[in-house]
Amino acid sequence: MSNRSKGWAIAVAACVGLWLVQNGSEHVTPPVPSAAQAFAAGPSVHTDAAADPLPPSPPVRLRIPETDVDTPMMRLGLAADGSLDVPPAGNRNMAGWFEDGTPPGAKGTAIVAGHVDNAEGPAVFYTLGALKKGHRIEVDRQDGTTAVFTVDAVEVYGNEDFPDRKVYDEADRAEIRVITCGGGFSKKNGYQGNVVAFGHLIGVR
């Protein structure tokens, strides 16, 4: 190799190195669902028929095979301001369900929440915004059954206009909501919204 071409190779390497350092220094935020995953993007391509609701039984584990989520489930109540309590931030692999509401698989709307991250880094639902319509959410229940849900939509809402009724109202079939933080981050105000995955029961194992 001539000295000239060696010189070019070194110059190119220097440019690549600079780009890597500069690009990597920009802040990486959790995945944000694309507009195609919203309800507004038209009827779901995965029109899996709804399964008959199961009798109520508390959940013990939740899995999302597509994104390697596999987490135990704890009970959640309400905070003083009426918002849903969240699992302890110290545990990065822990989701919770709203205990006064519908358990997953039963008729109604089961509400599940977990952290997108904590002070140490990504947490259980870091990848929630990467879910797509038709992905599966599986919930192992205390009665030994596994409720299988399909994702109908993944939407992101600003904190100030969170659609309570759309997310929390009881459905007349077995549905699930999985909620975490997302939708932009600012150092001053933290996460600016929530990512919500909507699903309905399609089967039981």
Next chain:
Amino acid sequence: MRTTVRLFTRTALTVAAIGAFAVPPAYAGNSETLEIYPSEATPGTTVTVNTLACGKHGRGVGDANSLGAGEFHLNPSTHKEVVVGQFTVPEHVKPGTYGISVACDNGKTARGDLIVKHRRPSGHVQTGVGGSVGPDTAQVTAGAAVLAAAAVGGVLLLRRRASGAQGH
């Protein structure tokens, strides 16, 4: 004979009166309206009921056993014609519609329905602090390594070039 009839009538009336009290108010034929506030309540909420049925300075006993809240008393309120009472929706009541009835001291009854709804959360959740937000350290490290290698390469190349020039 007349005494017998009178006695009989009195007994019949007494029996009827006892019967009227014995019949659970919920099944009484012509119950009056029992106003319930709020008409939809969540567990733990204090519910206030009032009715005109008991009349001026009347009193009554309310029956909220349908939802496990027991009995409660109704007393005259500041509005003289109305009696008012309160009970609390127990914590573990299932959602649904529950009949609440009141038996007034004057023999009248009142009835109304309370809808129990479970609390729903409201608003967004606080599930992140931003600990995952930050520079991509792996990428920055790789970039720094590439830069360092290029620098080393550059120095070697320049030295070789310099020594080559001396040789000529």
